[in-house]
Amino acid sequence: MKNIFKSRTGIIIAGSVIGIIAALLQYMGNPPNMGFCIACFERDIAGAIGLHRADVVQYVRPEIIGIMIGALLISMIKGEFRPRGGSSTVIRFFLGAFAMVGALVFLGCPWRAFIRLAGGDWNAVLGILGLIVGIGIGSFFIKKGYSLGRNYSQSKAVGFIMPAFMIVLFLMLVFGFSKLMLSEKGPGSMHASIIISIIAGLIVGGLAQRSRFCTMGSIRDIILVKDFHLISGVAAFTLAVFIMNLILGQFHPGFTLSVTDAAGVITSKPQAIAHSMHLWNFLGMVLAGLAFSLAGGCPGRQLILTGEGDTDSGIFVLGMIAGAAFSHNFAMASSGKGIGTFGAWGTIIGLVFCLIIAYTMTQKRKLS
Amino acid sequence: MDTIDTRGLSCPQPVIMVTNAVSDGKAAFEVLTDSECSLENITRLLESKKYKYEIIEKDEYKIIKAAK
Numbered sequence: 001m002k003n004i005f006k007s008r009t010g011i012i013i014a015g016s017v018i019g020i021i022a023a024l025l026q027y028m029g030n031p032p033n034m035g036f037c038i039a040c041f042e043r044d045i046a047g048a049i050g051l052h053r054a055d056v057v058q059y060v061r062p063e064i065i066g067i068m069i070g071a072l073l074i075s076m077i078k079g080e081f082r083p084r085g086g087s088s089t090v091i092r093f094f095l096g097a098f099a100m101v102g103a104l105v106f107l108g109c110p111w112r113a114f115i116r117l118a119g120g121d122w123n124a125v126l127g128i129l130g131l132i133v134g135i136g137i138g139s140f141f142i143k144k145g146y147s148l149g150r151n152y153s154q155s156k157a158v159g160f161i162m163p164a165f166m167i168v169l170f171l172m173l174v175f176g177f178s179k180l181m182l183s184e185k186g187p188g189s190m191h192a193s194i195i196i197s198i199i200a201g202l203i204v205g206g207l208a209q210r211s212r213f214c215t216m217g218s219i220r221d222i223i224l225v226k227d228f229h230l231i232s233g234v235a236a237f238t239l240a241v242f243i244m245n246l247i248l249g250q251f252h253p254g255f256t257l258s259v260t261d262a263a264g265v266i267t268s269k270p271q272a273i274a275h276s277m278h279l280w281n282f283l284g285m286v287l288a289g290l291a292f293s294l295a296g297g298c299p300g301r302q303l304i305l306t307g308e309g310d311t312d313s314g315i316f317v318l319g320m321i322a323g324a325a326f327s328h329n330f331a332m333a334s335s336g337k338g339i340g341t342f343g344a345w346g347t348i349i350g351l352v353f354c355l356i357i358a359y360t361m362t363q364k365r366k367l368s
Numbered sequence: 369m370d371t372i373d374t375r376g377l378s379c380p381q382p383v384i385m386v387t388n389a390v391s392d393g394k395a396a397f398e399v400l401t402d403s404e405c406s407l408e409n410i411t412r413l414l415e416s417k418k419y420k421y422e423i424i425e426k427d428e429y430k431i432i433k434a435a436k
Contacts, residue, residue: 006408080404087376142380150376153402153428212405217379224380225387229412296378 003078005211008232014211015233019240021200022115025063027248028192032272033119035241036063036204037112038299039103039288040273042317043324043333044188045169048180051321052328056186060173062194064303065166066201071209071307072163073202078210083159085311088148091357092295092312096319097326098350099291099299104324104333105284105343106130107274109299110215110292113285114234118241120253121271126281132219133282134289139223141358142293148361151312159309162317170198187273209304213237216289216298257336273336280339280347287350294358370397374406375429382406383413386434390417395436402429 004010022035034040040057047058075081103109106127108116113131116124138146172180174194183189191197207213211233218230245251252270259268275281292298295316297305302320305313327333332346340346372389374382382401389397390413401407407423407430414421414434424431 003404003408006412078404082402084376087378142384147377147381151378152376212408220380225383225413227412296380 003210005207008229011211011213011229011233012236014207014213015236016240017207018204018213019118019237020244021204022111022237023241023244023248023250025192025197025200026250028196029190030192030197031187031190032250032269033116033121034108034112034187034273035115036300037108037115038064038067038303039100039109039320039324040107040112040187042299042320043100043104043327044183046321046324047188047328048182049169050179050181051325053181054328054333055181055188056183057188057328058181058183059188059191060169060180060182061191062170062173062197063201063204065170066198066203067205067208067300067303068163068166068307070202070205071304072205074206074209075308080209081159081309083154083156083309083311084151085154085158085314087151087312088361089312089315091148091361092316093319093322094353095291095295095357096302096316097323098353099288099295099316100320100323101327101332101346101350102134102284102287102289102291103299104327105339105347106281106288107334109288111298111300114215114238115241116271116274118238118251119245120251121274122253122255123271123274123276123278123281126278127285130282130285131216131289134286134291135216135219135293136223137286137355138290138293138358139220141362142220143224144362146294146358146362148294148296148312151310154309154311158311162306162311162314205304205307208300209307212301213304214298214301216292217301219289220293269336275334275336275338277334277338280334280343283347283351284334284343287347287354290351290354290358294354294361370394372397372399374410375400375402377406378403379406379409383409386410386413390419397434399432399434400429401432407432
């Protein structure tokens with residue numbers, strides 16, 4: 001029963017392997033600095049099923065499916081699969097939706113923020129600073145007694161609903177269901193082969209389930225309880241991506257988004273799928289970090305928990321997918337050109353929503 | 369003996385509840401948990417605070433009996 005990944009060594013190994021896989025996925029076809037991006041990939045899924053019509057970001061990402069199914073399988077083997085739910089469900093849906101709005105203003109989930117950093121994209125520094133501030137605000141409320149309340153055991157079948165949804169998506173991709181919308185150009189068209197992506201997802205899902213790998217939790221635990229356990233995994237992850245990027249020639253340091261020649265033709269794009277509006281890189285991730293900390297996990301962790309049978313996390317995942325649709329349909333998502341027309345509005349409304357939730361769900365030390 | 373019921377609560381709340389008990393100077397208490405992840409986090413905290421503990425398995429949850 002002893003969990004070897006409980007140890008410091010365990011989380012460092014898990015983080016390193018996830019990092020190596022992330023860099024390899026990019027090498028094998030995934031978009032730049034996007035070996036893994038839980039937010040971007042859920043956004044791509046939202047597009048593939050037609051919830052938004054941004055035709056450059058539509059694909060059923062097998063990595064997302066693999067992560068959830070990998071966590072499901074390993075948690076069943078280890079006796080940790082436990083269907084549960086009923087903790088402030090609708091709040092979690094909107095926390096997921098606004099987390100996605102914030103992540104798409106920055107252009108990445110926390111995993112991708114660290115991958116971008118490891119790829120030399122210094123714009124990510126602003127995002128990571130924002131993430132820390134957002135998690136800091138969330139931690140402040142958690143310390144004051146913020147809680148979304150208890151969850152309760154549910155029947156076994158309930159825990160399989162989200163994994164079944166994922167498997168249906170996967171089958172539609174594998175068998176080429178004609179109604180799926182799949183990008184023919186842009187980031188959505190860039191991907192490793194289905195078999196590689198699904199295996200990568202399964203391995204990462206299994207490792208993350210055993211080690212409890214969580215980017216949000218790594219920062220929160222330092223702020224809240226001075227626990228450096230999870231951050232050692234995230235540091236190993238970032239370092240592994242960095243080293244692999246050096247080996248594979250994927251490291252391009254700088255802020256510069258695109259280089260043009262004398263005629264004004266773009267010759268290279270050192271930092272693709274990124275923008276340099278520093279304030280909004282920062283604020284987008286403040287929003288995402290706050291929403292993740294109020295919901296108890298980064299997007300990757302929410303997928304893992306869903307695989308373990310946590311239907312509240314499942315709702316958060318669905319909220320993120322819906323949030324991606326709102327982001328693109330309402331021009332809130334950023335692009336390489338900068339933030340969307342209504343990106344600032346989305347960020348501010350999201351921050352107000354999260355602060356109201358944080359305040360109203362805080363009861364002074366009622367928990368102790 | 370004090371009982372801290374963390375069942376159904378997600379991390380970090382269980383850890384914070386136990387941290388509060390530790391900082392209140394409680395020499396002995398028991399913690400109810402139904403999450404393997406919380407169990408790991410709580411026992412890691414207890415180890416760092418030099419508490420001894422034993423784990424009693426129930427059907428749907430576990431009891432961590434902690435004492436200084």
